[in-house]
Amino acid sequence: MIQTEGLTKRFTKSKKEAPITAVDGLTLNVAEGEVFGFLGPNGAGKTTTVRMLTSLIAPSEGRAFVDKLQVGKDDQKIRERVGILTETPGMYERLSAERNLTIFARLYGVKDVNGQVEKYLRMLGLWERRFDEVGSFSKGMRQKLAIARALLHEPRIVFLDEPTSGLDPEAAKLVRDFIEELKTAGRTIFICTHNLDEADRLCDRIGIFKTRLITVDSPENLREKLFGRKVVFHLQAMLPGLAERVRGLPAVKDVQVVDSRLLVSLEDPEAQNPGIVRALVEAGAGVQFVGELRHSLEDIYLEMIRQEEAQS
């Protein structure tokens, strides 16, 4: 649905200064119906990428295709087919929520303007406030209205730039739930976010990006690639020599002791856990419970960024 080949964007402030590279050789493939998370620090070039993919700005080099349409050649058609929630979604403050949506529905050439406006106002819980000026709306309500605006023309591809930024937990959850609904409806969603927990929950794959693409994979695969699979054995007490005994077992790659817990790195925990539990019980250890150690996406993200910085 979205393909980029060596997509690059440079900005020139003045003729005297050297151009600044915001996006460097981005090559990416986002499949239809996929929720793709685009993660990176502030100033990494995420918004610039979204602007290029939505035909708001032109690439300096490389090519990008959105729904088989080429950025730079089919810009108007691309804008017809994609929906975008911009990082700072401005509204016409003096106009009502309904009027705001009606304007955009007409600009997108929606046939049933009133029907679509009503559908999304109801869906996002704004129907009762439809005649109120947007200037009186809370940040959460504005964000919901901006999401509705991005979806009025039923785009197959939706770009969401920081969709829950600055929202209170309740509003953020509502937006996330709505994105889940969009995902279920089979839309292709490209999310730029700083909220790693959100990306972990929503995204099929994530790309970690800092001017250039550092890595792309599913959150699970990234965890495995970076940290391997680890199992935590909670014991009643740590007996002397227990760690060494476990380390000597076949297929155990590494063992760490943290208080009364054993952190064991394994290739295939599902197959190997019963043997380890047996060995621990035989050695006299009281096994309280066993669980997989799941590194957060934050750990992955920070590790990737650290590695990238070390390389550069």
Place this chain on the structure above:
Amino acid sequence: MTERIRTIIGKEWSEVFKNRMVLFTVLFMPLLFTALPLIMLGTMSGAVGADAGDMTDMPAQFARACVGLSSGECMQIYLLNEFMLLFMMMPLIIPITIAAYSVVGEKTTRSLEPLLATPITTEELLAGKGLAAVIPGVLATLLCFGLFVALLPLVGVGERIFAYITGPTWLLAVLVAGPLMAVAAVNFALIVSSRVNDPRVAEQLSTVIIVPLLAVLFGSLAGIIVLNVTNMLIGIAIMVVADVALIYVGARLFQREVILTRWK
């Protein structure tokens, strides 16, 4: 006119006319500009007889153009011509107020990026914003001119003065030159608005477009420029060229990418 242009016009009007200051400008200024010449004519027709007035006070070029008129009528026409410039200024002031805020206003409220992300073309966007600014100004001017003409008999204006006001010089000024100047002013204001980041700067810079008209006003007062049909046609020709140039330059200078990426 496309649906998108109509939508932009409707959007601009919904926003603009919710602003009481703009509404005041649109309503009050034209009424003031209409009342002033009527008051002057009313006062003069009571105080000045057909042969009253001193032609020697008038610029020689204008006096030569007053052949066949009494000195009183000539004096009235001379003063009326200065008010004709007010009617030409009327369709400029209102659109400048609207157009100057048009793009920079969208920048400050951050609504420009979602707007540019729609399939609207630059030409449609500029046409919508331009027409939204020009139409109220031109309509207000035409309505006020109609009111002015309708009220002329009530202020004791003679037939020859009435004929002069409803004659080709005034009609060309109000119906053709004024709207053409409005188009130029709006395009100039849109260019300024798309290149600055502060609405106040946009409005101040946009008012520069009034300077040529003020030059005509002072030229007319000094007798350097006589407002007759020939000069009006020359002015109209210049305005047509200026309009085409400003529309072309405006469309070329409206670079979506620069506007989005340089705006902080």
